[in-house]
Amino acid sequence: MNKEISLTVNGEAHTVSVEPRLLLVHLIRENLNLTGTHIGCDTSSCGACTILMDGKSVKSCTILAVQANGHSLETIEGVSAEGQLNPLQNGFKQNHGLHCGFCTPGMIMRATELLASNPNPTEEEIRWGISGNLCRCTGYNNIVKAILHASATMQGLEPASTEPQFV
Amino acid sequence: MPVQQCRAWNRLPPNPSLFNINNYQITIMIQCKTSKEISGMGHSMKRKEDGRFLQGKGNYIDDLKLPGMLYMDIVRSPYAYAKIKNIDIEAALKVPGVAAVVTGKDLEKYGLHWMPTLMSDTQMVLPTDTVMYQAQEVAAVIATSRYAARDGREAVRVEYEVMKPVIDAHKALDPDAPVLRTDKPGKKDNHIWHWEAGDKEKTDKVFAEADVVVKEHMHIPRIHVSSIETCGCVADYHKVDNHLTMHMTTQAPHAIRTVIALVAGHVGLTEEKVRVISPDIGGGFGGKVPVYPGYVIAIAVSFLVGKPVKWIEDRSENLQADSFARDYHITAEMAGTKDGKILATRFKVLADHGYTDASANPSKYPVGMFSICTGSYDYQTTYMEADAVYTNKPPGGVAYRCSFRVTEAVHAIERITDRFAFEIKKDPAELRMQNFIKKEDFPWHSPTGWIYDSGDYHAGLQKAMDVVDYYGLRKLQVQKRKEGKLMGIGISTFTEVVGAGPSKDFDILGIKMFDSAEIRVHPTGKAIARFGTKSQGQGHETTYAQIIAEVLGIPAENIQVEEGDTDTAPYGLGTYASRSTPTAGAAAAVAARKLVDKARKIAAYLLEVSEEDLDWEPGKFTVKGAPEKVKTIQEIVFAAYTNHPQGMQAGFEATHYYDPPNLTFPSGAYICVVEIDKETGAIDIKRFVAIDDCGHIINPMIVQGQVHGGLTQGLAPAMYEELLYDEAGNILNGTLMDYLVPTAIESPSWETGHVVTPSPHHPIGAKGVGESPTVGAPPAIANAIVDALSPYGITHMEIPITPFKIWKALHDRGVV
Structure with missing residues (x-):
């Protein structure tokens, strides 16, 4: 028995009829064709599906679509205009905070809430803050740098050099 | 030719007070031949592929x-x-x-x-x-x-x-073990193949006569690549x-x-x-x-x-059914003199392949490049043998960010080298310095038949030791031990073998392991380049563009790189085993050089001089003695379509299938410093310094990113990852809740640096880098942990070394 739900995604209102068991991540990817939100596991471990729900980062594989009824969602497609990068996206680009790009949207959505709640985090706070998101490629060093870069930019400060530092 | 200094890098070590580190700094200079506008080799160009990934516009299979x-x-x-x-x-x-x-x-x-x-x-x-x-x-x-x-x-x-299944590889060859592959006519046991290298008789003799012989059994457990996309x-x-x-x-x-x-x-x-x-x-x-x-x-x-x-695939299906690596049971032995000279090594391997031999190895190398196991050391006596068996586990043998079993080999040689140093009470750094192949001895012929192309192992280790203040750390260790604390320093000085490979030896299913590049430059001087490889995050769209920019002088920004479509790209064997830069990258350089040759002919025609009267620098030809007479590469390309010399083929494109004359041999010197909590066994990696030699560096930013990622995939099997099966063959940790892929918390802040000995046979002197750190890191971590525990007579720990294993080892010895 399908259920009709209404929700806002990236500022756009949608009314959709869904199976009650449909996962939110499948609604986003399959029904709304927003494929920037990825699926990397089936145990809520990897965080590739992280989106914002009413400003809070959530793993959209762990929420049913019907639970999003009446809520406002933001996905990676909504964080900047096409062809433009917001400070976090730019931080990732400038600091080589991504390799294959698969975990990247989830990382950015998680970091969005992290910086909203803590605009000037320490390295340790960032590491704990993204510890629900797995990245297999980068080793995290440059993801941390990317988030620090965005934090500085968003506070109007000069970010640290983006040149690679070697011993 | 104007040579520009791109930049100087320097960095103070983190937390200098923690280990009383001298606040010195080292500067690396990379000389770039091209301007930032062209962004050839040496420039940390920001990646061309990032835009779509950052905006959720990647094109992955499930999309x-x-x-x-x-x-x-x-x-x-x-x-x-x-x-x-x-x-x-x-x-x-x-x-x-x-x-x-x-x-x-x-x-x-x-x-x-x-x-x-x-x-x-x-x-x-x-x-x-x-x-x-x-x-x-x-x-x-x-x-x-x-x-x-x-x-x-x-x-x-x-x-x-x-x-009743066969799960334990050691029991697979028992006379009463059921024969699993009954589909194979006449198959009477679970043995797959036997492989050996070196000289058994000579090795046995050296071992029999040696002053010192050490031996350890090591299991390199089954692990899983766990790319975030299944x-x-x-x-x-x-x-x-x-x-x-x-x-x-x-x-x-x-x-x-x-x-x-x-x-x-x-x-x-x-x-x-x-x-x-x-x-x-x-x-x-x-x-x-x-x-x-x-x-x-x-x-x-x-x-x-x-x-x-x-x-x-679901993640759990992926973790339970495919993409497995390792599962080698190794006995490693080293013979040497009391004063630390390595005389010989001997290795025996039992390889658990699961239900079928589905390894991704070159055909002639069922044990991959395991015979690189003699390592970075100057001795000529070794013998290795390997036997593979079938068990009731999923087929294994993929690489896990490694060139065909090099990780297993490096773990064995670097652990047994430390074991030897411990036995004769010699500092493991000094023992390595004493035994390294000298830089003037390259190309160096290994006792198992490899020809190492280049390296400077002394310089690499010296640099790593300088960066961590090695002798200062050893003093600190003495002090910490007096206080009852566990601190360890671990070294790994490894040699990799990548870039498969020369067609005389390397093929997969009979197809030779060349790789390819095709460059087409359009009339307005912008290019598309296609390759037989396939990036999975390595940044080929940027790196290959930079190689072509370096040779042709067309800005990397104007070179579109495409891979992955067999209808459009030239044939190649793909991306794995750190082979893309050694093979397809080389193909790009050679194809671009063919285009420079054509450009010279067109420039001579346009400038009405002979070809010998032209000087080339990436991006333009000038007439010798008349520098105002110039033709840029863009003008020349335009002429190739609009005003080419009669008798010359129109257009501006080249293809090259590159068959490398040798493999490349990246190396590294890694030092890991750990502190261990005696009561809980918890391991704290205080520092990890990785000095890599991957030859000439194309994009320092990307190379460093590869090293960071590789180190983390070395940390993973050293301390966290192992797929476990019970006697019935049930996988015990087949989800990401139980299989511990490191997060940002477990991963230390890596410190990386380089020494550069260009590969003498590679067109641009590069060697490949994506996997060296995965290969080199596990023994550095294991050696550090064993070093910390060595006062209690502990000479070996099996990876992944967990707090429980440490606590148990200490508890068994009455320490806690």
């Missing part, structure tokens, strides 16, 4: 939707070894949306129920009577939606007659024109096309009727090299129903 597409889900065996008594599909066929259920018997009608592995073994696509490992594919359910396919899967009823495909067969487009997460699209034609040519899918497209890949690490049954089933179903079929 693809085709009209009329069906979804496939797979019924998997709960047992490691069982006869299939019956498969009841009636209930599944009644599930709304389910279109078909396919079993091995269905595929058998078309001769598609078996396939060859990359090592010329055989593997079931779907079983007709027996399952050989837990999570093996048993049947496939095809439906109109993902959810309906899963519902159908749950409704399939399979009756099994469970048999495997999947969309098989799209069109009956009307008998054509298959296979969209697929593959690191080797061309080789896969050939394999598909080999498997399905007899039903009409010959190679010209198959197109393989590998879209953006969410990490590979070797796991996306082989052909897994799911791919073949999807092709078969699409072929039978004439509609596109999508198959995407």
Whole structure:
């Protein structure tokens, strides 16, 4: 028995009829064709599906679509205009905070809430803050740098050099 | 030619007070021949591919939707070894949306129920009577939606007659062990192959006469690549024109096309009727090299129903059924003198391949490059032998970010080297310095037949020691031990062997391991370049563009790189084993040089001088003695289409298939510093310094990113990752909740640096870097931990070294 739900995604209102068991991540990817939100596991471990729900980062594989009824969602497609990068996206680009790009949207959505709640985090706070998101490629060093870069930019400060530092 | 200094890098070590580190700094200079505008080699150009990934516009396999597409889900065996008594599909066929259920018997009608592995073994696509490992594919359910396919899967009823499996590789050759591969006529045991290298007689003699002999048994456990994207495909067969487009997460699209034609040519899918497209890949690490049954089933179903079929693995399926690496049981021995000279080594390997030998290795090297196990040291006596066995586990043997079993070899040599140093009470750094191959001895002929191309091992280790203040740390260690604290310093000085490979020795299924580049420059001076490799995050779109920019002087920004479509790209063997820069990168440089040769002819024609009167620097020709007479590469390319000399072919393009004359031999010197909490066994990595030599560096930013990632995938098996099976063959940690992929918390802040000895045979002196850190890091970490525990007589710990193992080792010795 399908259920009709209404929700806002990236500022756009949608009314959709869904199976009650449909996962939110499948609604986003399959029904709304927003494929920037990825699926990397089936145990809520990897965080590739992280989106914002009413400003809070959530793993959209762990929420049913019907639970999003009446809520406002933001996905990676909504964080900047096409062809433009917001400070976090730019931080990732400038600091080589991504390799294959698969975990990247989830990382950015998680970091969005992290910086909203803590605009000037320490390295340790960032590491704990993204510890629900797995990245297999980068080793995290440059993801941390990317988030620090965005934090500085968003506070109007000069970010640290983006040149690679070697011993 | 103007040579510009791109930049100087320097860095103070983090937390200088923690280990009383001297606040000195080292500066590396990289000389760039090209301007930032051109961004050839040495520039940390920001990546060209990042835009789409950052905006959620990547094109990964599960993002693809085709009209009329069906979804496939797979019924998997709960047992490691069982006869299939019956498969009841009636209930599944009644599930709304389910279109078909396919079993091995269905595929058998078309001769598609078996396939060859990359090592010329055989593997079931779907079983007709027996399952050989837990999570093996048993049947496939095809439906109109993902959810309906899963519902159908749950409704399939399979009756099994469970048999006693062979799980322990050590018992696989017991006389009473059941023979697993009864499908192989005449097979009387579970032995797959025997392989050896070196000189047994000479080695045994040196060991018999040596002052000092040390020995350790080591298990390099089964681990899983766990790229964040799992495997999947969309098989799209069109009956009307008998054509298959296979969209697929593959690191080797061309080789896969050939394999598909080999498997399905007899039903009409010959190679010209198959197109393989590998879209953006969410990490590979070797796991996306082989052909897994799911791919073949999807092709078969699409072929039978004439509609596109999508198959995407769940993470748990991925963790339980494919993409496994390692599982080598190694006995390592070293013989030497009391004053520290290494005289000989001896290695015995038992390789657990699971149900079939589906390793991704070059054909002539079933044990991969394991014979690099003599390491970075100057001695000529060694013997290694390896035997592989079948067990009731999923097929293993993919790389996990490693060039064909180098990781196993490096762990063995670097651990046994430390064991030798411990035995004779010599500092492990000094022992290494004493035994290193000297830089003037390159090219160096190893006792197992490798010809190391270049290196400066003394400089690498010296640099790492300087950066950490090695002797200061040793003093600190003495002090900490007096306070009852556990501190360890571990070294790994490894040599890798990558870039397979020279065609005289290296092939996969008979196809030589060359790779290719095709460069087409358009009339306005912008280019497209296509390659036989396939990036999975390594940044090929940027790196290859920079190589071409370096040679041709066309800005890297104006060079579009494409890979992964067998209809458009030249044939190549793909991206794995750190081979892209050594092979396809070399092909790009050679193809670009061919274009410079053509450009010279056109410039001479345009400037009305002879070719010898021209000077070239990337981007332009000038007339000798008349520097105002210039033709830029853009002007020359335009002329190639609008005003080319009579008799010359129009256009401006070149292709090269590069067959490397030798492999490349990157090396590294890694130092890891740990503190261990005695009461809990908790390990704290205080510092990890990695000095790599990957030859000439194309993009320092990307190289450093590769090293960071590789180190983290070295940390993982050293301390966290191991797939565990019980006696019945049940996987005990087959989800990401139990299989511990390191997060940002577990991963230390890596410190990286370089020494540079260019490969003398590579066109741009590069060696490849993506995997060195995965290879080199585990023994550095293990050596540090064993060093910390050594006052209690502990000489070895099996990886992954967990707090519990440490606590138990200390507890067993009455320390805690």
